[in-house]
Amino acid sequence: MSTDTIIKLENVHVSFWQNNVGVYSLKDLITQRKSPFKSKTILNNISVEVKKGDSLGIVGRNGSGKSTLLRTIAGIIKPDSGTVTVNGTFAPILAIGAGLEVELTGYENITMLLALYGTAKKNSNAVENIRDFSELSHEVLSMPVKQYSSGMVARLAFSISLANDSDILIIDEVLAVGDQGFQAKCLQKIYQIKDQGKTILFVSHFPDDVARICNKAILLEKGEMIHSGNSIDICNNYRQLF
Ligand SMILES: Nc1ncnc2c1ncn2[C@@H]1O[C@H](COP(=O)(O)OP(=O)(O)O)[C@@H](O)[C@H]1O
Numbered sequence: 001m002s003t004d005t006i007i008k009l010e011n012v013h014v015s016f017w018q019n020n021v022g023v024y025s026l027k028d029l030i031t032q033r034k035s036p037f038k039s040k041t042i043l044n045n046i047s048v049e050v051k052k053g054d055s056l057g058i059v060g061r062n063g064s065g066k067s068t069l070l071r072t073i074a075g076i077i078k079p080d081s082g083t084v085t086v087n088g089t090f091a092p093i094l095a096i097g098a099g100l101e102v103e104l105t106g107y108e109n110i111t112m113l114l115a116l117y118g119t120a121k122k123n124s125n126a127v128e129n130i131r132d133f134s135e136l137s138h139e140v141l142s143m144p145v146k147q148y149s150s151g152m153v154a155r156l157a158f159s160i161s162l163a164n165d166s167d168i169l170i171i172d173e174v175l176a177v178g179d180q181g182f183q184a185k186c187l188q189k190i191y192q193i194k195d196q197g198k199t200i201l202f203v204s205h206f207p208d209d210v211a212r213i214c215n216k217a218i219l220l221e222k223g224e225m226i227h228s229g230n231s232i233d234i235c236n237n238y239r240q241l242f
């Protein structure tokens with residue numbers, strides 16, 4: 001792997017066990033002679049290389065495998081076959097709210113995740129920075145996360161992930177749930193992080209944002225990477241799906 005490569009996936013295959021449709025009871029199991037679970041391919045033969053400082057857009061319909069791909073890159077999911085090599089650090093908050101503990105309050109989640117990153121030791125203002133960026137009130141941050149709206153969860157998750165000074169920023173549809181004010185603020189922050197030369201993995205259903213933020217992109221369809229290349233071209237391919 002060349003020294004300027006930060007992420008490399010070679011022939012990655014991921015499958016999940018899913019409920020077999022039509023098998024709901026012991027009687028179904030005996031009479032239909034089918035297993036209650038079947039293996040479903042979620043990512044098929046994916047090869048991608050991301051260079052340091054690249055912003056890679058990942059586009060595709062709902063269920064095409066975008067979040068699964070991010071989880072595989074992050075090492076949360078182990079591929080059935082193929083290799084994943086990552087030469088950098090990233091915040092362990094991937095999708096909206098994944099990584100947050102819903103029974104804990106916003107403040108407790110912040111403290112827990114900062115301790116996990118080791119950020120609190122390096123930056124004593126980390127909690128204030130997160131609170132300021134999220135614009136969540138003291139009252140909201142004192143509530144358990146399970147009582148948050150999806151927009152509030154996105155604000156908290158994204159603000160925490162920014163506090164971690166990692167090499168790779170992973171953004172999975174954060175902009176989709178935030179209100180307009182938060183979207184604009186996130187976009188501004190993403191540009192700033194990009195200008196710092198960090199690597200960004202950006203999943204979004206807004207092709208205009210992907211084309212603007214990312215230099216490269218890939219298009220997933222039913223777990224297959226059907227196009228890869230320049231983000232403007234790939235976003236045009238994505239628009240043509242509908
Ligand atoms: N834990 C899981 N177990 C079984 N199937 C899953 C699991 N997570 C995701 N899937 C399936 O994998 C496919 C891709 O999901 P996902 O990666 O979340 O897609 P996207 O982010 O593109 O919307 C979907 O068909 C989904 O039902």
Ligand SMILES: [Mg+2]
Pocket residue numbers: 066067068172
């Ligand atoms: Mg997803």
